[in-house]
Amino acid sequence: MNSSLQKRPTLSTIISPEGSLEVLSQHEVNRLHGTSKTGLHDLLRRCALAVLNCGNPTDDSLALMEAYKDFDIEVLQQDRGIRLKLTNAPADAFVDGRMIRGIREHLSAIIRDIVYVYNEIQHHQRFDLTTGEGTTNAVFHILRKAGTLQPGRDPSLVVCWGGHSISREEYEYTKDVGYHLGLRDLDICTGCGPGAMKGPMKGANVAHAKQRRYNGRYLGISEPGIIAAEAPNPIVNELVVMPDIEKRLEAFVRLGHGIIVFPGGVGTAEEILYLLGILLHPDNHETPFPLIFTGPADSAEYFARIDEFLVYTLGEDVRRYYSIITGDPVDVARKMRHGVDDVAEFRRHHQDAFYYNWRLTIARNFQETFEPSHAAMQALRLDRAQPTHELAANLRRAFSGIVAGNVKEKGIRAIESHGPFRLQAEPELMRRLDALLTSFVAQGRMKLDGQDYIPCYVLN
Incomplete structure (x- = not known):
């Protein structure tokens, strides 16, 4: 835990929602007020605090909560809607006593999504989350x-994945790529945090201004455990909080028309394995989905290690699904523009929606929520004597558990109580997995700059 996190000045106030929740029926107001006072209060409090702490970098949600133990949020019921009562909120979220508008929008979006999911998805009979169809319908x-x-x-949404803890050179490169994507009328979707999630949005924002593209999209997709550790960056103008990591990942691939992967750590590896596991499914063989791995020239060795691991675990055929380009933002943007155009033509031909990829088949083992307990992590099957897309699913879960142990409050507490997660795999796969994870640690990709990393896992 980052025990050095210091509490900053605070402010207490009452505000109105912004961008969401302004127009509500009396029934919705009653339900929102009631839900926020019961089982969801702690979840709302943690996520709201992370958003209000935007601009003060930390990826330790437990340390943040301990620094602001006296922070609270309450939904106040009024005849004309709701207001939000904030007690001891970080003062950096305000200017001369008024909350920054973008932060107010993000705060409203969090309340909208968390309460909507609780009331209308998780506790509503019309969504069967035990089936693939029901899950995809809920995400929609x-x-x-x-x-x-x-x-x-028209199709234009490029999903950008990559680490929150990256070098300055890598960050500048993500901005360059975003800039050249923006010049080609492409929009950006990321996990909404810092680092490689912020850079592409920042670059695209400048390019959109030059092209006088006034409706540029900077879409951030998160989930409660992640957003509590990685607050939305200020450029995000659309924020969605999915209920868990699996639905967050499905939202990325259902919405996105192409994906770019920048250097990152275990979270990025998790995302790569998720997408490739889906693309390797026989039903998706002919579905176009442009995927580019890219970084500055110095990232060539990083992607060589990723490529080597993917080929060993998933087979040589996996290379047909991605391109690796280093040191050339213009080439990346051009290839992605052509790839998105191919997606548009494919969907026109099949009369598919541009805004949601219904056609993509996602197997249940990629949709089922994985709770990374010590028992669940140790029970993961990590061997090559299973179909490649199933091995990809289990490797994805292993990396997801490490992410939880690194930055999520529940995972951090589990590690503090019971020690590191234990993973078991066949010897050669274990050796390669160990080499990959060790390289992430050596390159400082596990935590934000300036923080020492203590591994939350042991390989047996």
């Missing part, structure tokens, strides 16, 4: 409620 409805699905737009 969450995104539609958030206003994310925009049927009037």
Whole structure:
């Protein structure tokens, strides 16, 4: 835990929502007020504090909560809607006593999504989350409620994945790529945090201004455990909080028209394995989905290690699904523009929606929520005597558990109580997994700059 995190000045106030929740029925107001006072209060409090702490970098959600133990949020019921009562909120979220508008929008989006999911998805009989169809339908409805699905737009949404803890050179490169994507009328979707999630948005924002593209999209998709550790960066103008990591990942691939992967750590490896596991499914063989791994020239060795690990675990055929380009942001943007155009043509030919990829098949082992307990992590099957897309699913879960142990409050507490997670795999796969994870640690990709990393896992 980052025990050096210091509490900054605080402020108590009452505000109105912004960008969400302004128009509510009396029934919705009653339900929102009631839900926020019961089982969801702690979740709302943790996520709200992370958003209000935007601009003060930390990826330790437990340390943040301990630094602001006296922070609280309450939904106040009024005849004309709701207001939000904040007690001892970080003062950096305000200017001359008024909350920064973007932070107010993000705060409203968090309340909208968490309470909507609780009331309308998780506790509603019309969504069967034990089936693939029911899960995909639930993801659709969450995104539609958030206003994310925009049927009037041609395909343009490029998902950018990468680490929150990256070098300055890598960060500048992500901005360059985002800039050249923006010049080609492409929009950006990321996990909404710092580092490689912020850089592409920042670059695209400048390019959109030059092109006089006034409706540029900077979409951030998170989930409660992640957003409590990685607050949305200020450029995000659309924020969606999915209920868990699996639905967050499905939202990325259902919404995105192409994906770019920048250097990162275990979270990035998790995302790569998720997408490749889906693309390797026989039903998706002919579905175009441009995927580019890229970074500055010095990242060539990093991607060589990723490529080597993927080929060993998933087979030589996996290389047909991605390209590796280093040191050339213009080439990346051009290839992605062509790839998105191919996606548009494919969907026109098949009369598919531009705004949601219904056609993509996602197996249940990629949709089922994985709770990374010590028993669950040790029970993961990590061997090559299983179909490649199933091995990809189990490796994805292993990396997801390490992410939880690194930055999520629940995972951090589990590690403090019971020691590191234990993973077991066949000897050669274990050796390669150990080499990959060790390289992430050596390159400082596990935690934000300036923080020492103590591994939350042991390989047996």
